[in-house]
Amino acid sequence: MDGYALYVVGLLTAGGIYAILALALNLQWGFTGLFNAGIAGFFAVGAYVSVILTAPESPTIIGGYGLPLVVGCGAAMIASGLVAWGIGRVCIRLRSDYLAIATIGIAEILRLVFKNESWATNGPRGIAGIPKAFEWVPYPWNQVAFLGMVLATVLVIYLALETAWRSPWGRVMTAIRDSEAAAKASGKDVERFRLESFILGAAIMGLGGAYFAQYLKYFGPETSDPTSVTFLVWVMLIMGGSGNNRGAVLGALLLWAIWSATELLTSMLPPDWAVRSAYLRIFLIGLVLQVVLQRYSKGILPETRPAVVGTSTRAGATTGNAT
Amino acid sequence: MKKLLMSSAATLALAVSAQAADVKVGSVGGITGPIAEIVADVYEGRNLAAKHVNEQGGMFAGDTLVMVPGDGACDPKAAVDAATKVVNVDQVVAIVGASCSGETNAMVQAVTIPAGVVNVSDSATAPSITDLADNDLVFRIAPSDAYQGYALADYVLKSGVTKVALTYSNDDYNAGLGKVFEKAFQEKGGTITSAQVHEPNKASYRAEVQTLSGGEPEALVLFAYYGSSGISITRNALETGSFTKFFGADGMINEETIKQIGAENLQDAAYTTPGADDTTASYTAYAALASAGGLRNAFGPYVPNGYDATFLMALAIEKAGAPDRTKIAAALREVANAPGEVILPGEWEKAKALIAAGTDINYQGVSGEIEFDAKGDVSGVYTLNTVTPEGTFKTVLLK
Numbered sequence: 001m002d003g004y005a006l007y008v009v010g011l012l013t014a015g016g017i018y019a020i021l022a023l024a025l026n027l028q029w030g031f032t033g034l035f036n037a038g039i040a041g042f043f044a045v046g047a048y049v050s051v052i053l054t055a056p057e058s059p060t061i062i063g064g065y066g067l068p069l070v071v072g073c074g075a076a077m078i079a080s081g082l083v084a085w086g087i088g089r090v091c092i093r094l095r096s097d098y099l100a101i102a103t104i105g106i107a108e109i110l111r112l113v114f115k116n117e118s119w120a121t122n123g124p125r126g127i128a129g130i131p132k133a134f135e136w137v138p139y140p141w142n143q144v145a146f147l148g149m150v151l152a153t154v155l156v157i158y159l160a161l162e163t164a165w166r167s168p169w170g171r172v173m174t175a176i177r178d179s180e181a182a183a184k185a186s187g188k189d190v191e192r193f194r195l196e197s198f199i200l201g202a203a204i205m206g207l208g209g210a211y212f213a214q215y216l217k218y219f220g221p222e223t224s225d226p227t228s229v230t231f232l233v234w235v236m237l238i239m240g241g242s243g244n245n246r247g248a249v250l251g252a253l254l255l256w257a258i259w260s261a262t263e264l265l266t267s268m269l270p271p272d273w274a275v276r277s278a279y280l281r282i283f284l285i286g287l288v289l290q291v292v293l294q295r296y297s298k299g300i301l302p303e304t305r306p307a308v309v310g311t312s313t314r315a316g317a318t319t320g321n322a323t
Numbered sequence: 324m325k326k327l328l329m330s331s332a333a334t335l336a337l338a339v340s341a342q343a344a345d346v347k348v349g350s351v352g353g354i355t356g357p358i359a360e361i362v363a364d365v366y367e368g369r370n371l372a373a374k375h376v377n378e379q380g381g382m383f384a385g386d387t388l389v390m391v392p393g394d395g396a397c398d399p400k401a402a403v404d405a406a407t408k409v410v411n412v413d414q415v416v417a418i419v420g421a422s423c424s425g426e427t428n429a430m431v432q433a434v435t436i437p438a439g440v441v442n443v444s445d446s447a448t449a450p451s452i453t454d455l456a457d458n459d460l461v462f463r464i465a466p467s468d469a470y471q472g473y474a475l476a477d478y479v480l481k482s483g484v485t486k487v488a489l490t491y492s493n494d495d496y497n498a499g500l501g502k503v504f505e506k507a508f509q510e511k512g513g514t515i516t517s518a519q520v521h522e523p524n525k526a527s528y529r530a531e532v533q534t535l536s537g538g539e540p541e542a543l544v545l546f547a548y549y550g551s552s553g554i555s556i557t558r559n560a561l562e563t564g565s566f567t568k569f570f571g572a573d574g575m576i577n578e579e580t581i582k583q584i585g586a587e588n589l590q591d592a593a594y595t596t597p598g599a600d601d602t603t604a605s606y607t608a609y610a611a612l613a614s615a616g617g618l619r620n621a622f623g624p625y626v627p628n629g630y631d632a633t634f635l636m637a638l639a640i641e642k643a644g645a646p647d648r649t650k651i652a653a654a655l656r657e658v659a660n661a662p663g664e665v666i667l668p669g670e671w672e673k674a675k676a677l678i679a680a681g682t683d684i685n686y687q688g689v690s691g692e693i694e695f696d697a698k699g700d701v702s703g704v705y706t707l708n709t710v711t712p713e714g715t716f717k718t719v720l721l722k
Contacts, residue, residue, distance in 0.1 A: 003410075003411040003412055003413075003414050004411065004412060006410075006411040007407055007408060007411040007412045010403070010404065010411070010434075011404075011407070014403070014404060112522070115493060116493065116520070123493070123498060124493055124494050124495040124498050125425075125449060125495050125498070126399075126425045126428065126451075126495065128428045128432065128451050128452075128455065129456070130432075132433075139437045139438065140437075140438075142437070143437070215403070215433065216429040216432075216433050217429065217433045218399050218425065218428045218429035218432055218433070219399075220399065220425045220428075220495065222397065222398055222399065222423075222495075223398070223400060223425070223429075225398065228398060228400055228401070259404075260404050260408070263393065263394060263404075263405065263408060264408060264412060267391055267392050267408075267413070271366075271373065271392065272370060274350065274354065274366050274370070274392035275354055275362075275363045275366050277392065278354035278355045278392070278394040279355060281394070282355065
């Protein structure tokens with residue numbers, strides 16, 4: 001296969017996994033208005049759980065059961081969901097900014113636990129030799145197959161969220177986001193809906209973590225660093241358009257492409273510039289973000305309300321947009 | 324105007340033909356990220372080696388050796404992305420790098436081993452890299468941590484200190500080193516009064532230092548990066564009067580340490596680093612070349628290793644006879660390991676002639692003799708760095 005094509009495969013794989021994370025955040029923030037600033041925590045839970053179940057036996061980590069990857073992914077989702085349930089029971093009542101503080105704290109606690117409990121996770125040394133889906137396929141088609149799996153997952157999650165968005169369940173979510181008091185007055189169990197959204201989003205984030213661990217074939221505490229997970233996913237969603245599933249996917253792919261491809265430009269500079277050009281690249285990324293956010297303040301693809309069946313004659317179908 | 328156009332067209336044509344004959348080698352490392360300052364110096368070492376190759380006839384029939392940078396940011400995600408680019412878009416023949424252990428681990432497993440690209444890391448020291456199923460594609464000329472912990476333990480005991488307090492930063496490098504030191508020091512008969520892991524980037528370490536000073540230790544053994552916790556802990560230890568004697572490793576060796584703590588306070592401090600044996604001919608040759616090349620920190624942590632990794636890679640590609648990914652690994656062992664005619668740093672012309680004549684060569688690096696074992700590892704040479712009253716580091720070989 002051509003080199004550029006293989007690069008695009010790598011680019012889309014990482015971008016696709018970020019799209020999974022951005023979709024999950026869209027469910028929590030775009031739909032329900034839950035300010036989850038602890039994405040990295042759920043990401044790490046998913047990754048470590050799947051690695052411990054699927055990796056071959058090793059003296060450096062617990063587990064190493066060598067189970068099938070599907071089991072690992074499923075367990076990652078369940079574990080992240082359970083962690084979210086525990087957190088949600090305590091914190092979900094908090095208003096958005098307080099929830100943000102609580103989730104940041106919990107994500108940090110999780111990261112430090114994974115980093116310090118060396119008997120279980122090999123601590124800061126990380127875990128190498130993680131099995132990856134489709135490794136038995138000859139190179140480079142194994143990379144393509146893995147990409148296919150990631151993109152199929154993105155598609156499934158996207159379709160599921162689109163359906164949810166149009167369903168009564170999705171409408172309750174946006175109602176809660178826009179006015180909690182009004183939703184409560186209509187007899188909706190606000191807390192339960194918020195908890196559902198939080199758990200579901202966290203489970204998808206866990207799946208993202210499991211995929212990333214497979215893709216890198218290595219996972220350590222530095223992989224779930226908040227800047228390159230939590231912060232980046234937030235920027236992707238805000239840039240793409242919060243409240244819009246297509247926007248979440250677009251934002252993830254676009255930002256990752258900018259992040260990655262700017263290096264192709266800066267690496268053309270003379271080698272003596274190598275050290276400086278890396279920082280030039282970070283500057284470029286910041287600049288692009290600024291321009292995009294200035295130009296499209298609601299994201300590139302802003303939220304659009306699905307038309308309500310049977311009320312298409314009324315103009316009210318588009319009222320109540322988020323402000 | 325016409326003349327100008329023509330001449331620029333001619334330059335362009337020249338440039339294009341020169342580009343067609345580039346031999347590209349990826350140069351991946353943590354350019355940004357937690358150890359950016361150290362890595363900046365290592366890149367100078369790598370680029371100097373490439374410059375020597377190109378000044379003395381270049382690769383093959385006058386092709387240029389081009390180092391394609393890739394920023395792995397000491398982050399596995401960034402490293403995999405950077406390596407995907409250099410391997411696929413730039414179609415590099417081989418890779419020098421990456422810098423950190425986690426970064427290297429992910430890069431080789433996710434990208435370079437599947438693609439069949441050889442890499443030589445100049446500073447990844449994690450023991451886990453030794454045992455990767457790598458199809459003989461992963462090499463490094465930074466010795467595994469296990470060796471340095473033993474070397475420092477030996478030195479501390481020899482300097483007459485038998486009771487120490489130990490603290491290490493909770494990152495892949497320093498924690499590994501700390502654990503090896505703890506084991507080695509006790510095996511050799513020393514006493515560790517207390518051993519403590521600390522989280523980097525805290526504002527103050529007074530509480531930790533208080534705990535560590537219990538049990539009357541004679542010195543503090545500190546494994547940390549200077550910027551994230553090393554300087555703070557040293558400062559807190561001095562402020563509280565708990566310790567005046569310090570031992571540590573390469574994470575502390577930076578001018579910033581002296582600038583912030585003060586040379587007068589560091590007269591009883593000693594830090595080891597994988598370094599260079601200053602009695603060898605390679606050392607002398609490199610020292611002269613580095614000062615001529617204007618390196619800021621020629622003997623800084625892993626800078627000689629960066630030079631060696633690049634020079635060796637160029638030799639291996641030359642030996643392979645063509646920029647062919649599949650032939651580099653075998654060639655790398657041939658040019659690095661004894662027997663063979665000895666090649667010193669910078670002796671590209673001589674090496675090129677010998678390779679052309681079919682003579683076996685043996686590169687003797689600055690960072691050590693560089694004899695790859697079956698796993699692609701080397702055993703190292705360590706130096707001891709102390710602070711002079713004038714505020715500079717003095718480097719001597721640790722024997």
